[in-house]
Amino acid sequence: MSEPITKPSSTRKHTALPKARILVEALPWLTRHHGRTVVIKFGGNAMVNDELKAAFAQDVVFLRHAGLRPVVVHGGGPQISAALDRHGIASEFKAGLRVTSEDAMDVVRMVLVGQVQRELVGLLNQHGPLAVGITGEDAHTITATKHRPEIDGQLVDIGRVGEITEIDTGAIEALLADGRIPVVSSIARSQDDGHVYNVNADTAAAALAAALGAETLMVLTDVEGLYEDWPHSDEVISRLTAAQLEQLLPELSLGMVPKMEGCLHAVRNGVSTARVIDGRVQHSILLEIFTDEGIGTMVVPDGYGLDDGATGATGATDASGRGDKGDAA
Numbered sequence: 001m002s003e004p005i006t007k008p009s010s011t012r013k014h015t016a017l018p019k020a021r022i023l024v025e026a027l028p029w030l031t032r033h034h035g036r037t038v039v040i041k042f043g044g045n046a047m048v049n050d051e052l053k054a055a056f057a058q059d060v061v062f063l064r065h066a067g068l069r070p071v072v073v074h075g076g077g078p079q080i081s082a083a084l085d086r087h088g089i090a091s092e093f094k095a096g097l098r099v100t101s102e103d104a105m106d107v108v109r110m111v112l113v114g115q116v117q118r119e120l121v122g123l124l125n126q127h128g129p130l131a132v133g134i135t136g137e138d139a140h141t142i143t144a145t146k147h148r149p150e151i152d153g154q155l156v157d158i159g160r161v162g163e164i165t166e167i168d169t170g171a172i173e174a175l176l177a178d179g180r181i182p183v184v185s186s187i188a189r190s191q192d193d194g195h196v197y198n199v200n201a202d203t204a205a206a207a208l209a210a211a212l213g214a215e216t217l218m219v220l221t222d223v224e225g226l227y228e229d230w231p232h233s234d235e236v237i238s239r240l241t242a243a244q245l246e247q248l249l250p251e252l253s254l255g256m257v258p259k260m261e262g263c264l265h266a267v268r269n270g271v272s273t274a275r276v277i278d279g280r281v282q283h284s285i286l287l288e289i290f291t292d293e294g295i296g297t298m299v300v301p302d303g304y305g306l307d308d309g310a311t312g313a314t315g316a317t318d319a320s321g322r323g324d325k326g327d328a329a
């Protein structure tokens with residue numbers, strides 16, 4: 001007996017229309033950004049549960065299939081802390097960076113490369129043979145030297161923490177040219193002493209975004225964006241220039257310091273926009289790009305025509321309606 005022919009009901013046609021509109025509205029943005037590189041930093045604090053991680057992978061693969069060149073740089077701070085705890089190794093942060101002993105360095109590398117990176121590569125590759133994991137050690141991608149931050153006027157030794165001295169984009173460019181999605185762990189090697197170093201993942205993502213000439217740096221974290229008066233208020237700054245951010249930097253604390261320093265570095269070195277968005281929101285990457293108001297904080301270069309304060313709305317408009325220099329090009 002043959003199957004009856006199913007006709008689309010008028011209700012189904014009706015409910016499908018908004019979806020079609022969303023896709024059509026995204027078309028100009030996708031056309032303008034075709035072939036552009038987007039560096040996406042996935043913070044350890046944003047890797048809250050399996051659904052969120054799976055949605056993150058879907059968003060990244062969506063961008064890749066839409067013709068962009070996503071590069072993922074991942075964190076793993078809480079995961080490292082938990083592993084250090086299990087190994088009975090104490091850990092503390094100074095100037096927003098983990099004081100990393102030699103023993104702790106082994107754990108940092110094991111967790112970032114062997115655990116977090118592998119998991120993300122696995123999730124992305126559920127959608128096809130796309131993701132390839134590398135660390136900053138591979139093909140001299142990230143070279144570092146020992147970092148000694150200045151705290152209260154003194155240079156402080158915080159162990160195996162690296163300060164980036166050089167980025168070689170060769171391996172990442174080759175992967176992108178091959179249609180792959182590089183997934184980068186923020187471990188670096190020093191050419192001077194041969195040691196491996198722990199590099200903050202925000203710093204690594206920003207340096208890679210600048211070196212790759214990326215269009216956008218997107219930083220996914222566990223807050224809605226940069227709060228104006230944290231922790232007293234949860235008023236998110238929706239947009240600010242590099243100069244405005246520079247003024248705010250001394251007031252920032254904890255994990256926001258490397259994040260916002262990274263955003264500043266990126267937009268001062270050729271990246272059109274740097275965004276801090278809430279990774280706890282499912283599909284935050286697509287929402288940031290495609291919704292009218294965007295969902296986080298966007299940093300734009302100086303001289304971008306912002307004459308109306310940190311949350312103003314002049315300049316070219318992107319798919320998120322908040323202006324994006326890349327779209328003006």
Ligand SMILES: Nc1ncnc2c1ncn2[C@@H]1O[C@H](COP(=O)(O)OP(=O)(O)O)[C@@H](O)[C@H]1O
Pocket residue numbers: 042043044045046075076077078202220221222223225226227228229230252253254255256259
């Ligand atoms: N001005 C601010 N706005 C938002 N968050 C802030 C601010 N200052 C400090 N923070 C802290 O920074 C944290 C994000 O950094 P971090 O914990 O390193 O996240 P990730 O693992 O995503 O890199 C927030 O959870 C918050 O506690």
Ligand SMILES: CC(=O)N[C@@H](CCC(=O)OP(=O)(O)O)C(=O)O
Pocket residue numbers: 042043044045074075076077078080096097098108161162186198199200201202255
């Ligand atoms: C030097 C330094 O602090 N390195 C970080 C590297 C991981 C990281 O940055 O992870 P998140 O992005 O999740 O914070 C650390 O050891 O925690």
